Amino acid sequence: LGRDCIFVVPPSCMTVMQGLYPVSASQFPIFNCTFASTAAVATGVRAAMKRLGRKTQVVAWAGDGGTADIGLQALSGAIERGEDFIYICYDNEAYMNTGVQRSGTTPCSSLTTTTPYTGKAQTAKDVPAIVAAHNPTYVATCSAAYPLDFHDKLLKAKSLPGFKYLHIQTPCPPGWGCEERMSIRIGQMAVESGLFVLYELQDGVKTLSEPSARALKKGRRPVADYLKLQVRFRHLNEEQVDQLQRQVDATWQRLAREVGEG
Numbered sequence: 001l002g003r004d005c006i007f008v009v010p011p012s013c014m015t016v017m018q019g020l021y022p023v024s025a026s027q028f029p030i031f032n033c034t035f036a037s038t039a040a041v042a043t044g045v046r047a048a049m050k051r052l053g054r055k056t057q058v059v060a061w062a063g064d065g066g067t068a069d070i071g072l073q074a075l076s077g078a079i080e081r082g083e084d085f086i087y088i089c090y091d092n093e094a095y096m097n098t099g100v101q102r103s104g105t106t107p108c109s110s111l112t113t114t115t116p117y118t119g120k121a122q123t124a125k126d127v128p129a130i131v132a133a134h135n136p137t138y139v140a141t142c143s144a145a146y147p148l149d150f151h152d153k154l155l156k157a158k159s160l161p162g163f164k165y166l167h168i169q170t171p172c173p174p175g176w177g178c179e180e181r182m183s184i185r186i187g188q189m190a191v192e193s194g195l196f197v198l199y200e201l202q203d204g205v206k207t208l209s210e211p212s213a214r215a216l217k218k219g220r221r222p223v224a225d226y227l228k229l230q231v232r233f234r235h236l237n238e239e240q241v242d243q244l245q246r247q248v249d250a251t252w253q254r255l256a257r258e259v260g261e262g
Helices: 013-018 035-051 064-069 072-081 127-132 147-159 180-192 210-218 223-227 238-258
Strands: 005-009 030-032 057-063 086-091 138-143 164-169 199-202 205-208
Touching: 005 013, 005 035, 013 057, 035 057, 035 064, 035 072, 035 086, 057 064, 064 072, 064 086, 064 127, 072 127, 086 147, 127 138, 127 164, 138 147, 138 180, 147 164, 180 210, 180 223, 205 210, 210 238, 223 238
Parallel strands: 005 030, 005 057, 057 086, 086 164, 138 164
Antiparallel strands: 138 199, 199 205
16 A cells, blocks of 8 residues: 555454554554544544645555444545545454454354354344445455465556445454454365355455455355364354355355356
8 A cells, every 4th residue: 555544443353453653553644533434434534634735545444343333423424425544344254352342243143242152143244245236336345365366466456546345254263253363274174165255356346365266166065174174163063064165165156147157
C-alpha cells in the first residue's frame, strides 16, 4: 500500500498488537475507533483526506466480531454509499481477543467458550456474500496461508475506485486448539477441503483463485482431515462429520454453477 495510508481499527487483536505510542509496531497512522463505527470512521477519514487534496489510502481493518456482528450496520451503509476505501476483515472465527466467544462467522458445530458442549448450532454468516449483495467495486476472499494471493488481491483493491472488501480467514492456534507450527497448513487444508473458498468478484463476475480452482478440477481433500487437527471440532462424531461433508459438497455444486463449471 505504500507509506501514505491510514488504518482505522476497532477493538481487536490488531489493537493489542500495534502497541502504544511511541513504541508502536506499526509504521503508519492508526485511528482506533469503537467496535460499531469502523466503516463510519473510515468514511470520515477518507472525506477529510479528500478535502485536504490528499490521495491517502484509507484502510479499515477489523476482526469478524467487529465486521459480521457489531460493525455490520456501518459496513452496509458505507458500501451502499459507494465510499472509496478498502475494508479488510481478518476472520479468526470467534472473538479471540476477549476470550474465544462465538461470533457470527464461527462455523457450525465449533466449540467456543459461549457455545453449548455440542458446539455452535447455527451456520456461519457468509459475510463476503452479504457484502457482494450490495454491489461494491470489488470483493475477494483470502487466506493467511496464501500470502501471495492476498498480496495480489490487495494491490488490485488499491488500484480500483469505490468500495473494496477483502475477507481473510486467519487460523488462531489458541482459539482453534491447534499447534502454532500447524497454523499455515491448517489454513491450506481449509481451502483444499473446500470449507473456505478463495475467489474474486468484480463487475458481477465470480472467479475462483488458483488454489480453489485446482480443488474444483482435481478434487477436494476430505473435510475430516481439516477438522481432526483442531480441538474445537474434536467432539464431533462420524455422523456429524459426514453431515458437514455433505454441506460442503452441496456448496461446491452451487459454486461450480456460479463459475460456469457445473
